[in-house]
Structures are given as structure tokens and as C-alpha cells.
Amino acid sequence: MKEKNAMAINVDQELTRLKQKTVKQLKLIYEDTFEEACRSNHKQWLVKRIIWRMQANAQGGLSERARQRAFEIANDADLRVTAPSTQSSRQAPTRVCTSTTHDPRIPLPGTVITRNYKGQTLEVTVLPDGFSYQGEVYKSLSSVTKAITGSHANGFLFFRLNKETVRG
Structure with missing residues (x-):
């Protein structure tokens, strides 16, 4: 400077x-x-x-x-506020995001996004180039939301990414 x-x-x-x-x-x-x-x-x-x-x-x-x-x-912002999941199926591999075009609204690959919807707990895994939901791979959260609800909706709003619904 x-x-x-x-x-x-x-x-x-x-x-x-x-x-x-x-x-x-x-x-x-x-x-x-x-x-x-x-x-x-x-x-x-x-x-x-x-x-x-x-x-x-x-x-x-x-x-x-x-x-x-x-x-x-x-x-302090990097401190974990919840205990890690004990189920081995939810342990995501550790990956480092090297993309310079990474959307900051999207959690890093390997993160599991959860949402309670109509009595069910939905789990979506963030992939390097999309999202995995019930064995299917989707390019966007909005396409996952459409598969769940049957109508077009904003995926960020549906999964409430502005609130504490992400666990890694």
C-alpha cells in the first residue's frame, strides 16, 4: 500500500x-x-x-x-458449531475448491444440504459440477427443487441456504 x-x-x-x-x-x-x-x-x-x-x-x-x-x-468464523455426523455414509471426501468461478452461495463440494419438506428430510450432496439427490445428478439446485416439488422454484430459497441448513 x-x-x-x-x-x-x-x-x-x-x-x-x-x-x-x-x-x-x-x-x-x-x-x-x-x-x-x-x-x-x-x-x-x-x-x-x-x-x-x-x-x-x-x-x-x-x-x-x-x-x-x-x-x-x-x-473464529471457521469454527464448527455442530458436531460432525457419525454415520459413515454421510462422510464426504475432503476436496479443495480450485475453481475461480465458484459461486460463493454454493457450499463446497462434499457438503450435504438438508431440508425438511412435507414430513421428509431431503439430503442433497454438493458435487464439483452439480448436485446429487437420490442417486441422480442435477446441474443446479433449482433443477433439484423441480424434481422434488414438480414446479419451478429458486433452489437457494427452497433449501434456505441463508440459514443454518448446511453441514459438512
């Missing part, structure tokens, strides 16, 4: 200046400011990130105590 200057910046002037730039120009400023490649073409996001970093550089960013606390919180 480059230290531009330790002086206070005029946020309004900088915002006006940045908003007048093209996306290509903003990407160059981003790469210079963050010293990393920029993959975004979203102008508002680039402006917000650049102005945030300029303010952080001018005002000193996070304190060491705040950085340490954030690091501790991030490490």
Missing part, C-alpha cells in the same frame, strides 16, 4: 474529480492506490473504494488493535 500523503484530503473535491474520470482511468488509479490488479468495471464501486483508501491513507486507517480484533473474528 502506498503512502500518498499524510495530509487531510478534501473529500468533496476528490469525489468530484474521481466522478469525472472514465472507468479505464479509475482502474488505473485503483491499481496505483491499492497496488493490485483491478477486476471491476463498476464506476461507483471504484470511486467508493478509491476515496475510502485515500481517506484511510490520510487519516491512518485502522488501528493495530482494530486490525487484530478483525483478524480474531475472521479466525
